[in-house]
Amino acid sequence: MRLDRLQEEWNELPHQGIFSEEIKLRMWNNILNATVNRRKNNYRIAMAACAALFISITGYQFYTSLNSARTPEIITQTFTEDIRLLRLSDGTRVWVNENTQIEYPKDFASNERIVKLKGEAFFEVARDTKRPFIISSGNIKTTVLGTSFDVKAYGEIAEVNVRTGKVKVEGLQNTIFLERGYTAVFVPKDKTLKKQKSVILEPEWKKALLDVDGLTFEAVIERLKINHNFTLQYTSENLKLLQVKGTLDTRQGVPEILQTIAFALEITIKPIGNDTYVVSR
Incomplete structure (x- = not known):
C-alpha cells in the first residue's frame, strides 16, 4: 500500500478526542515501522497493535502503588480537546473534562471511596450508604452517598454544581449542603463557600461523550x-x-x-x- 494512502486511512480512523497530537504522532511512527519500513502485510493489525501497546505503556506509567499493602492508584490525565468517560470499580461514572487530572484507587476501601481531582469532572456516583464518596479538589472536599454533580477545581477556582441528590461541600472556613439546582462557589478573598442558584444543571462539555x-x-x-x-x-x-x-x-x-x-x-x-x-x- 502506498504511503499516502496509508496516511489517509489512518487519518480517517475515529480517534478524535481520544489521543493528544503527540501521542498520535508516536502511534503513526510505530505504524510506519511495522508496515512501510518493515513491509508488513496488514496495516490495520499494526494500527491495533500500536494502540494496544501504547495503552499498555500508559497504564503502566500511570498505575502506581506506594507499597504492597495499599491498593494501587490509577491516575488519568486529559489534554486539550480530550474528554473521557471513566467507569470506577464501584459502578460510578465520571466524565473528565480536558486538561484535568483525576486519581482513584483500583478498588475502593471498605469504609469510604476517595478520589483526588485537579480540573473538572462530572460524577454520577453509585449509591452506597456504607461508603461515602469523597472528592478532594484543591480548597474544597465534596462528600456524597449517591448522586450526580459537577466539580470544578482549577487553582483558586472551585465550585460544585448539583444535578440530582444531595451533596456536602466542605471549605477552609465553612460547610454547605447542596440539593438539586444549587451551586457551592469558593470565594478566595475570605476562603469561604457561598451557596447560590445554578445557571445550568449539566455542563455542555459533558454532552460530547455519549455513554x-x-x-x-x-x-x-x-x-x-x-x-x-x-x-x-x-x-x-x-x-x-x-x-x-x-x-x-x-x-x-x-x-x-x-x-x-x-x-x-x-x-x-x-x-x-x-x-x-x-x-x-
Missing part, C-alpha cells in the same frame, strides 16, 4: 436522533438488536459517528442520499 455501553444498536440510533436528523434502512431486523459497547464522541458528524459504530459492530453503513443510510452485514 452507549450495553445498549442495542436501535437504542443508540434513537438517542442520536434526538439531536441529529437522519434515517436508517436495515437489510435485516436482527441488526437492530446488536449490542454496542463503549462511548461515542458526538463532536463528530453523523457520518463519522455511524462509521465508528459500523467499525465496532463489524457491519456496513452506507449513505444513499438525503441523510439516509443503509445498514447491512
Whole structure:
C-alpha cells in the first residue's frame, strides 16, 4: 500500500478526542515501522497493535502503588480537546473534562471511596450508604452517598454544581449542603463557600461523550436522533438488536459517528442520499 494512502486511512480512523497530537504522532511512527519500513502485510493489525501497546505503556506509567499493602492508584490525565468517560470499580461514572487530572484507587476501601481531582469532572456516583464518596479538589472536599454533580477545581477556582441528590461541600472556613439546582462557589478573598442558584444543571462539555455501553444498536440510533436528523434502512431486523459497547464522541458528524459504530459492530453503513443510510452485514 502506498504511503499516502496509508496516511489517509489512518487519518480517517475515529480517534478524535481520544489521543493528544503527540501521542498520535508516536502511534503513526510505530505504524510506519511495522508496515512501510518493515513491509508488513496488514496495516490495520499494526494500527491495533500500536494502540494496544501504547495503552499498555500508559497504564503502566500511570498505575502506581506506594507499597504492597495499599491498593494501587490509577491516575488519568486529559489534554486539550480530550474528554473521557471513566467507569470506577464501584459502578460510578465520571466524565473528565480536558486538561484535568483525576486519581482513584483500583478498588475502593471498605469504609469510604476517595478520589483526588485537579480540573473538572462530572460524577454520577453509585449509591452506597456504607461508603461515602469523597472528592478532594484543591480548597474544597465534596462528600456524597449517591448522586450526580459537577466539580470544578482549577487553582483558586472551585465550585460544585448539583444535578440530582444531595451533596456536602466542605471549605477552609465553612460547610454547605447542596440539593438539586444549587451551586457551592469558593470565594478566595475570605476562603469561604457561598451557596447560590445554578445557571445550568449539566455542563455542555459533558454532552460530547455519549455513554452507549450495553445498549442495542436501535437504542443508540434513537438517542442520536434526538439531536441529529437522519434515517436508517436495515437489510435485516436482527441488526437492530446488536449490542454496542463503549462511548461515542458526538463532536463528530453523523457520518463519522455511524462509521465508528459500523467499525465496532463489524457491519456496513452506507449513505444513499438525503441523510439516509443503509445498514447491512
